[in-house]
Amino acid sequence: DTGVSQDPRHKITKRGQNVTFRCDPISEHNRLYWYRQTLGQGPEFLTYFQNEAQLEKSRLLSDRFSAERPKGSFSTLEIQRTEQGDSAMYLCASAQPTGGGDTQYFGPGTRLTVL
Amino acid sequence: AQKVTQAQTEISVVEKEDVTLDCVYETRDTTYYLFWYKQPPSGELVFLIRRNSFDEQNEISGRYSWNFQKSTSSFNFTITASQVVDSAVYFCALSEAMSGNNRLAFGKGNQVVVIP
Numbered sequence: 001d002t003g004v005s006q007d008p009r010h011k012i013t014k015r016g017q018n019v020t021f022r023c024d025p026i027s028e029h030n031r032l033y034w035y036r037q038t039l040g041q042g043p044e045f046l047t048y049f050q051n052e053a054q055l056e057k058s059r060l061l062s063d064r065f066s067a068e069r070p071k072g073s074f075s076t077l078e079i080q081r082t083e084q085g086d087s088a089m090y091l092c093a094s095a096q097p098t099g100g101g102d103t104q105y106f107g108p109g110t111r112l113t114v115l
Numbered sequence: 116a117q118k119v120t121q122a123q124t125e126i127s128v129v130e131k132e133d134v135t136l137d138c139v140y141e142t143r144d145t146t147y148y149l150f151w152y153k154q155p156p157s158g159e160l161v162f163l164i165r166r167n168s169f170d171e172q173n174e175i176s177g178r179y180s181w182n183f184q185k186s187t188s189s190f191n192f193t194i195t196a197s198q199v200v201d202s203a204v205y206f207c208a209l210s211e212a213m214s215g216n217n218r219l220a221f222g223k224g225n226q227v228v229v230i231p
Binding site for chain 1: 159160162210223
């Protein structure tokens, strides 16, 4: 399978615990995005990497959230001290630069439930 | 600021009927890109189409067609002769060239239910 993969697909945790999600982009794509999607809404941008550099973070990304992309390959998104409001689908997408409006290809998402 | 509006939240159609999904966008950028994605019950967003602001030609791909009108800031999507497999949430999204990061701003989506 050469698409974007995410692990785990589902995560149930108790409030206050830390969780980490992983995203493996399409191998030749050097741009990687994280989005969050809550029920009944469209995905919202969280952060963006070009290779290993994190170039932008949304104000939605509080200081409890951190993302990394070591060596410009896979990426991890960590949420510390989870809250019930963090319950959502976390989506990862990757893209190859095309001079603008890159087409982003999405993974299956990680559904987080915070009890 | 970029904004995408999909006013119809849920649309039910009987199989073989046509269904049109409306998308209205706002941007101050002169160069931008519009997208449609499909999200079936499995949850994965599937890319359907990308269109840049300089290309107003309508497009047809099988049973899918898109109508881009800059004058009304709309990028509408029509499914012809709908099938049960078309049941999904469809998202319209906008990317502005000036943002520099190609982030997508999504609408709230249209839930399409095709009744057999």
